Amino acid sequence: LELTKDEEKSLNGEHGEALQTAYRILSATGEATDAEKLVPIHWAHVSGVNYNTIGDAGEEFLATLSKSAKFKVRTTVNPMGYDKDSVEKFDLDENFIQKQESIRESYKKMGAIPTFSCIPYELYDMPREGTQVSFAESNAAIYANSIGKLKTNKESAFSALASAITGKSPYSDLRKDDYPTMSIAMKVSEPNELTFGLLGYFAGKVADKSVAISGVKNMDKRCNKSMCASMGTSGSCGKFVLDDNSNASEKVDFDEDELQKVYDELNTAESGDMITLGSPQLGLEEMTDLAAMLNGRAFKKRCLIFCPRAIQDQARSLGYVGQLESAGCELMSDCCTCLTPLVTKKDADSVTTNSIKGAYYMKNSNGLDVNLKSLSDIVRDETS
Amino acid sequence: LTKKTIVKGSVTGKVLKSNQPINFLGAIDKKTGSITDQKHDLSGKSIKDSILLFPHGIGSSVGAYTIYSLKSNNAAPLAMACQKIDLTVASGCALANIPLFVLSSNEYDSIKDGDEISLG
Numbered sequence: 001l002e003l004t005k006d007e008e009k010s011l012n013g014e015h016g017e018a019l020q021t022a023y024r025i026l027s028a029t030g031e032a033t034d035a036e037k038l039v040p041i042h043w044a045h046v047s048g049v050n051y052n053t054i055g056d057a058g059e060e061f062l063a064t065l066s067k068s069a070k071f072k073v074r075t076t077v078n079p080m081g082y083d084k085d086s087v088e089k090f091d092l093d094e095n096f097i098q099k100q101e102s103i104r105e106s107y108k109k110m111g112a113i114p115t116f117s118c119i120p121y122e123l124y125d126m127p128r129e130g131t132q133v134s135f136a137e138s139n140a141a142i143y144a145n146s147i148g149k150l151k152t153n154k155e156s157a158f159s160a161l162a163s164a165i166t167g168k169s170p171y172s173d174l175r176k177d178d179y180p181t182m183s184i185a186m187k188v189s190e191p192n193e194l195t196f197g198l199l200g201y202f203a204g205k206v207a208d209k210s211v212a213i214s215g216v217k218n219m220d221k222r223c224n225k226s227m228c229a230s231m232g233t234s235g236s237c238g239k240f241v242l243d244d245n246s247n248a249s250e251k252v253d254f255d256e257d258e259l260q261k262v263y264d265e266l267n268t269a270e271s272g273d274m275i276t277l278g279s280p281q282l283g284l285e286e287m288t289d290l291a292a293m294l295n296g297r298a299f300k301k302r303c304l305i306f307c308p309r310a311i312q313d314q315a316r317s318l319g320y321v322g323q324l325e326s327a328g329c330e331l332m333s334d335c336c337t338c339l340t341p342l343v344t345k346k347d348a349d350s351v352t353t354n355s356i357k358g359a360y361y362m363k364n365s366n367g368l369d370v371n372l373k374s375l376s377d378i379v380r381d382e383t384s
Numbered sequence: 385l386t387k388k389t390i391v392k393g394s395v396t397g398k399v400l401k402s403n404q405p406i407n408f409l410g411a412i413d414k415k416t417g418s419i420t421d422q423k424h425d426l427s428g429k430s431i432k433d434s435i436l437l438f439p440h441g442i443g444s445s446v447g448a449y450t451i452y453s454l455k456s457n458n459a460a461p462l463a464m465a466c467q468k469i470d471l472t473v474a475s476g477c478a479l480a481n482i483p484l485f486v487l488s489s490n491e492y493d494s495i496k497d498g499d500e501i502s503l504g
Contacts, residue, residue, distance in 0.1 A: 021479070028478030032390050032469035032486075047445045054449040055414055057456035061479075136445035156448040158475035204442070208468075233407075235442050236470045265423075339409075339446075364410035364421055 001030035001170065002037055010166075018069035022162035026170060029159045035170035039132055041152075044071070044164035045120045047078040047136040048157035049107065051100040052341045059099045059106075066106035072167035076115040076123070077107050078137050079281070079306075079336040086332065090342050110164070116334040117308035119225070121148050122283040132175060134163035138232025139225065139280045139357065145210075145239035147224055151175045154238030173209055174238045182207045183248035186215035187255040193226040194374040197356035198262045199254050200227035204235025211237055212246035222289070222375070225280050230356035266359045269369035272352030275299065275382055277375070278306030279337035279358035287315045291323040293376065297383040299328040301352075304343070309333040327383070339365055352378060387491065390474050393483030394504030395463040400434035401497040402426045408447030408472065417459035435503060436461040437487075437495060441473035451476025463503055467492050 003023075009015060011023040026038060048054050054062075081100045082092060108114065115123055118137050121144060127133070129149040135141040136155040144150040153172050155163065163169045184203055188195055196219065203211050219227070219242075231237055282290070282305060290305075305324065307315070312333045315321045321331060335342065338361035343351065350369035351362055359370040373381070404425050406412070411421035417432035431454075441447060451473065454460040463483040466473065477484040483504050487495075495501060 025475045025478050028390050028474045028484070029471045031388070032471065032474035048449050050446075053409060053444075053446045055453050057414075057453040058449045060456075061452065138443070138445055141445075153471060154445070156445045156470075156472040156475040158448040158452075158479055159471045160445070162475070233443050235405075236440060236468075361410055364407075 001027060001035055007038060016068055018065055018165060021065065022165040025158050025162040026166065026168065029156070030170035033153065033170055033172035035172045037171050038168040039171045039175065040167055041132045041134045041163050041169045042073055042127060043133040044073055044075045044160050045078070045133070045135040045137055045140055046075060046112070046157060046160045046164055048161070049078045049103060049116065050081045050335070050339055051096060051103055052081045053339050054103070056099070059103050062103055062106040066109040069110050069165050071111035071164040073164060075112045075164040076117070076120045077112045078118055079116050080104060080334055081341050083332045083334050091346070092341060096341065115308060115310070118280045118336055119283055119308060123308060123310055126150065132169070134160045134169045136160035139229035141238055142228040142232050142240070143225065145174060146228065146241065154232070154236065178210070180207070180210040180212040180241060180246070180248050182250040182252070183212040183214055183243070183246040185251065185253045186213055187253050188259050191223070192374040192376065193222040194354050194372060195259065196223040197226040197230040198259050200230035201234045201262050201266070201356050202254055202258055203240065204231040204233065204237050206252055207235065207237040209237060210239035210241070212241050212243045212248050214244045214246060216242050221283065221285050226354070226356065229280050233357045233360045263372065266356060266363070267370060267372040268363060269350035269371040272350045272371040273348035274301050275303040275352045275378060276306070276337045276343060276358060277303065277353065279353070279355040281336055282307045282311070284311050284314055287311065287320050287324065290375070291320045293379045294323065294327045294383065297327065297379070299383050301382055303329045304332055305329045306332050306336050338362065343368065352382065354378060387488045388486040389504065390469055390486065391477045391482060391484040392504065393463060394502070395435060395483055396500070396502040397433065397435045397462045399437055399495055399497055399499045399501055400426065400429065400431060401437040401495065403439070405440050405442040406438050407443030408441060408450040408476070409444035412450055412454070414450045414453040415457050415459060417454055431461045432459045434461045435501060436464045437492065438466060440466050440468045441470045445472055447472045448476035448479070451482065452480045455480035455482060465503060
């Protein structure tokens, strides 16, 4: 990795501690990915906002950093631990709220836009094709590269933070026009978003940096988001391309057997005590879809829907929130299904969801069993 | 011994070796260093004060904070060594100042769980 004289000075601490920390991170990530230089980026999306995931050490680090650091480019932030508007409905202790507020304050001080969303790609018009960005939050990075036609590394919380502070990122493989060396043939017919989630989880496990997928047409937004999120959960792969004529050297099949294996790994319950939708958070299209699918039916169980604040406001003014609330849904913003402290063993033993990413973290971090179903099956089975 | 140094440092210690990738966010207790993922081959073991060998990191970008927290909670490995490095592990180790190395596959295969080794 070759740094410019100015970058070198920053790394040596001549421009203050915040920049030194940022360049220390970029040097390590640059070395790790064999990048030859740093390049300017035009949008950073940082993760590491939820007190539930970053803890006391993270909170203290951000409080210290925010005394001197300022974000240099547009910076959006991932979900935090709760919805500020409904926090009193949940049994969260004072310490949690106080620490979460400190984290929110630190990001604000550094200049973040308070989006608290894991789907920044649905909140803004996408920049011009090929624009370099730095997205942490694995679903957003994979979405940006694969569907948004942007270029980003599969950034970490710290590397995206360093990009926000410096406006730069290592020029690693995913930022170049490289082509996947592995191709996966999709052999499962009539796939829905759950199928694509299972495919993504499989792809993340077998593929390296990027992957080609054949035999797939007409993925809608729900399918795309599901696949991006699950791919980001299981592996280090940061991009997929749909290509039926790939000349990738390595080829593998994703058939019914593979699908069943992944399903059996993640589905641990026959049914759920409650339903959670939105990992990644739902966008406007999915909210209107769900309202149409419900068509007057109501959930027989508690159903939490996670969506960005901006989308909830928009959906409310269009009348969809009213329809969803009439169907018994509770809308939550600023937070997300996965890693929320709002759904724990105290609330339920198991949850039903259509999200593979949600399933992974519900099981491994929150300790709940998971019943996986597609959205249309959830509406069929869980409403009347 | 190492193919490449990502975060500098020299350590001697006992190897804890895994054949499975690690999702630092979902699979490790950041207060104790215990592997909580029941499906992981290190399940129930603690990575504290070990030289942790694993193929590579996977999953959440927030895993970098877990690595930083492990260090703050005195539950971090002495060093980590992988076959390939992802940005989460690299940036977490850089901020936490945990020595991090890339090993060639021969080197990786020749080191066994429980070996006393020096790196760096």
